[in-house]
Amino acid sequence: MTSLLLKGIEKHFGSVNVIRGVDLRIDDGEFVVFVGPSGCGKSTLLRLISGLEHISDGELMIGDRLVNEVQPSERGVAMVFQSYALYPHLTVRDNMGFGLKVRKVPAGERQRRINEAAATLKLDALLDRYPRELSGGQRQRVAIGRAIVGNPDVFLFDEPLSNLDAELRVHMRSEIAALHKRLSTTMIYVTHDQIEAMTLADKIVVLRDGRIEQVGSPRELYERPANMFVAQFIGSPKMNVLPAANAQLLTPAAVVPASAESVGVRPEHLKVSKAQDGIVRGKVSLCEYTGAITLLHVTLPDGQLCLVTSDDHMAPSLGSEIGLTAQAEKLHFFDHQGRREKPVSDVGVQ
Amino acid sequence: MTQRQIQILYRACWTIALLIAAIPFVFPFIWMVSAGFKSVTEIFGAPTLIPRVWRWQNFIEVFTYQPFARQYFNSLYIAILVTVLTLVIASLAGYALARMRFAGAGLLMLFLISALMVPEEVTIIPNFFLMRWAGLMDTHWPLILLPTFGPHGVMATFLMRQYFLALPKELEEAGKMDGLSRFGVWWQIALPMSRPALAAVAIITFLFSWNLFLEPLIFVSSLEMFTLPLALSNFNDSYGLPLWNLQLAATSLAVVPILIVYLIAQRQIIESFALSGVKG
Amino acid sequence: MTDIIHNLKTTRTSQKPWLTLKAREMMEAWLFVSPSFIGFLIFFLGPLCAVVYYSLTEWNLLTQQATFVGLRNFENALLENPDFWHVVRNSVIFALGLVPLNMALALTLALALSRPFFGVVFFRTVFFAPVITSAIAWAIVWKFLLQGEGGFINQVLALVGITGPNWLREPGWAMAAVIITRVIKMVGLNMILYIAALQAIPRDYEEAARLEGASRWQIFSMITWPLLAPTTLVIMVITTIGSFKVFDHIYQMTGGGPENGTLVLAFYIYQQGFKFFNVGYASTLAMIMFVIVMALTIVQVMLRRKGME
Structure with missing residues (x-):
């Protein structure tokens, strides 16, 4: 019932346009992740949805209600903040119950909902503690608990895991995924971490400079990036972009669209071969051994750097000359503006 | 003298200097209370910190004067x-x-x-x-x-x-x-x-x-x-x-x-x- | 997808509240500041405008009402009335005596008390105590101590064979007494500000300098003092402005006397305005005080900007 619709949303701070016309549809129960480099406007967009910032132009519908001029607390959304924003002078119980109290939910009902949420998040033992007595992960859980008790139509997460250490982040990530599965409520999640985006999202929205670059499932973004920015933003290590002429050298099977200017190929799709004619050649300038794979930095004859991952235990030695090949269907072509060119092979797939 | 002894002496000098400096900050308060208990004649006699005669009456007259x-x-x-x-x-x-x-x-x-x-x-x-x-x-x-x-x-x-x-x-x-x-x-x-x-x-x-x-x-x-x-x-x-x-x-x-x-x-x-x- | 969005109907008109969120926030903000702002208009901005006008009028016991006379009062003050320059001279002497003494003592005490040692809390408490005490009470006690005959200070001096002056009855001594007792009263405040500044200086600097063999004096003159410069500037201006505002202390200790020897600007304004009812002239004096304080503040702001560059 609670889909969201953003129509031509804009936000100006003085003369600075932070959001420049965003159109987006979010379906009921979807887990949507806003991702992009810092300053792309992803947090601002979330804050516009929450109502903490005023929308300069455009329309925002939550459910079938236009909410541009509706107070944050009346939009049916709950937010989990980056810093958790737990009230330091209130216990965990009172933190979680605060919104209900403001909304004059009777005490009995309030207790029931707090206990229910606490049970879900394994917070039972911590209810009478103060936020300063909790660990980072526990605070995070309380922040989520506070959002749950209000029974919102939409959850908003503003980089909720960025203050946790690496191990805890992976753990909380899976807990949030599990939470979404159980509640199947619409969730919007902002992050700059593309791994978080890929693992959590039903739908990823890639933003840059206040505009949407692409909307799609993680797989779509990885396999069919709409442009060079998305291609390089999604996937780690990032995609290599070479002049289009190299396509024929990587694989003779490549069909290069006429207007293609560059060709992109992910490091994990390049294969190391012996240096010989008709193959992209380069010198290994750096080997980064990480255990499972080895990341090779290869300097091409024109001076460009090309990344290659190799799971071969017999990685080539530093300074040696190697050749690179790739499968035709793993190549991405972009025109002079960086937009995706449909490779000829795509036609059959679709 | 060892380094430590010099340090102690240095500290002691400072503390004594500070104690002397503190006199004009503290003394007025003490003298104020002391004089508040004295009679007019005693106030202008030889200075004593403790009043010879404790004149509690002063504190009653304060309230009757105004x-x-x-x-x-x-x-x-x-x-x-x-x-x-x-x-x-x-x-x-x-x-x-x-x-x-x-x-x-x-x-x-x-x-x-x-x-x-x-x-x-x-x-x-x-x-x-x-x-x-x-x-x-x-x-x-x-x-x-x-x-x-x-x-x-x-x-x-x-x-x-x-x-x-x-x-x-x-x-x-x-x-x-x-x-x-x-x-x-x-x-x-x-x-x-x-x-x-x-x-x-x-x-x-x-x-x-x-x-x-x-x-x-x-x-x-x-x-x-x-x-x-x-x-x-x-x-x-x-x-x-x-x-x-x-x-x-x-x-x-x-x-x-x-x-x-x-x-x-x-x-x-x-x-x-x-x-x-x-x-x- | 874009097509789908634009085909959906919206119901903007039916849901528009009487105030947009933005307008509402603005209204709330003005409600928050209104008590403060209304008070500001009535008790500050209005009177400030009024005093400008008063300063341009002849208004005293004889006239009983304000007659516009232009810059006549300023001419009177600056060119004709010998009292005015006498008062300015007193105020300047007061400031020149008080500010350096206060600051030097404050810095010395702060240097001694910025690091923890046994008794540090005791000393800080003692040196700060006069700050919270009423200036009237402080002046009463010191006036008592400084009496010519039978005053405690002179009795102590007599013990070592010195015949003390009649402190508050001789112009030069009276000024000195007022300055020194005022310094003792207020030095604690500057001491606290200096201590806060000293404690904000990272210990690393001093430790690095010590490793390089710097002496205590070198550390102070080459590291601590330059790093304290912004604080020194602020304290200097605040203390100077404060010295021009001193009223209660002088009112109680000397009443501006003897022979107007301690008649300073703030007291002169009070005297002219409320004792002699020279409203026009007193307002002119208030304007002059306003200009002096503003000038000092602007100097401070400019110096601070320069320091930042």
Whole structure:
């Protein structure tokens, strides 16, 4: 019932346009992740949805209600903040119950909902503690608990895991995924971490400079990036972009669209071969051994750097000359503006 | 001598120097209390720290010479009222200036900063006519209104604003998401988290009002309306010469309770002044 | 997808509240500042404008009402009335005596008391105690101690064979007494500000300098003092402005006397305005005080900007 619709949303701070016309549809129960480099406007967009910032132009519908001029607390959304924003002078119980109290939910009902949420998040033992007595992960859980008790139509997460250490982040990530599965409520999640985006999202929205670059499932973004920015933003290590002429050298099977200017190929799709004619050649300038794979930095004859991952235990030695090949269907072509060119092979797939 | 011995000697010299330096800071208080117990003749005799005859009667005469109890009460209630008013008004305005976007905010800030720098002496003459016009002469209204809205009140506003600015914004946004109004966010989230700043403002405001002299001198004329500093300067005989023993006894009564509170809460009080940093 | 969005109907008009969120926030903000702002208009801005006008009028016991006379009062003060320059001279002497003494003592005490040692809290408490005490009370006690005959100070001096002056009855001594007792009263405040500044200086600097063999004096003159410069500037201006505002202390100790020897600007304004009822002239004096304070403040702001560059 609670889909969201953003129509031509804009936000100006003085003369600075932070959001420049965003159109987006979010379906009921979807887990949507806003991702992009810092300053792309992803947090601002979330804050516009929450109502903490005023929308300069455009329309925002939550459910079938236009909410541009509706107070944050009346939009049916709950937010989990980056810093958790737990009230330091209130216990965990009172933190979680605060919104209900403001909304004059009777005490009995309030207790029931707090206990229910606490049970879900394994917070039972911590209810009478103060936020300063909790660990980072526990605070995070309380922040989520506070959002749950209000029974919102939409959850908003503003980089909720960025203050946790690496191990805890992976753990909380899976807990949030599990939470979404159980509640199947619409969730919007902002992050700059593309791994978080890929693992959590039903739908990823890639933003840059206040505009949407692409909307799609993680797989779509990885396999069919709409442009060079998305291609390089999604996937780690990032995609290599070479002049289009190299396509024929990587694989003779490549069909290069006429207007293609560059060709992109992910490091994990390049294969190391012996240096010989008709193959992209380069010198290994750096080997980064990480255990499972080895990341090779290869300097091409024109001076460009090309990344290659190799799971071969017999990685080539530093300074040696190697050749690179790739499968035709793993190549991405972009025109002079960086937009995706449909490779000829795509036609059959679709 | 070893390095350690030099260190100890150095410290000892400093401590002795500090003890000597402390004399003019402490001695007046001691002498004040001591003289408050003496008779007029003993006051001008050879100086003794302990009175030869303890004249408790001084402390009774203080209350019969003028309505000192009433004057004491005046100072107390005015100081409390000014403190409460300043807390409310300064934290409201300070919050808006720290957190809310509104047309005219910049100009308002500029106005208030300029008010911060202008001494009360500059505006006291027009304020005199204002109060006379409003029929508030010889009432306590000027002593409540002028300190609350004067440079001191502005200073309190800026102190609160600085403190609010340093608070995490997300907490207040969480409050907003939880359904609080602006006023609710201020009252239930911003204020409880600002206790140190509120305490500092309360302390310096109370003392400011308690020690205020120019305004009482100008606006108040009947003995029943006097505040303490005015009352203290009023212990004179019919020739206008000070009745020293009464005056010092009364001064002791006015100063010692404040000093006791100060000794108990010295850390908090000193920090409050360090925080404000713009008084004197 | 874009097509789908634009085909959906919206119901903007039916849901528009009487105030947009933005307008509402603005209204709330003005409600928050209104008590402060209204008080500011009535008790500060209005009177400030009034005092400008008063300063341009002849208004005293004889006239009983304000008559516009232009800059006549300023001419009177600056060119004709010998009292005025006498008062200015007194105020300047007062400031020149008080400010350096106060600051030097404050810095010395702060240097001694900025690091924890046994008794540090005791000393800080003692040196700060006069700050919270009423200026009237402080002046009463010191006036008592400084009496010519039978005053405690002179009795102590007599013990070592010195005949002390009648402190508060001789112009030069009276000024000195007022300055020194005022310094003792207020030095604690500057001491606290200096201590806060000293404690904000990272210990690393001093430790690095010590490793390089710097002496205590070198550390102070080459590291601590330059790093204290912004604080020194602020304290200097605040103390100077404060010295021009001193009223209660002088009122109680000397009443401006003897022979107007301690008649300073703030006291002169009070005397002219409320004793002699020369409203026009007193307002002119208030304007002059306003200009002096403003000038000092602007100097401070400019110096601070320069320091930042």
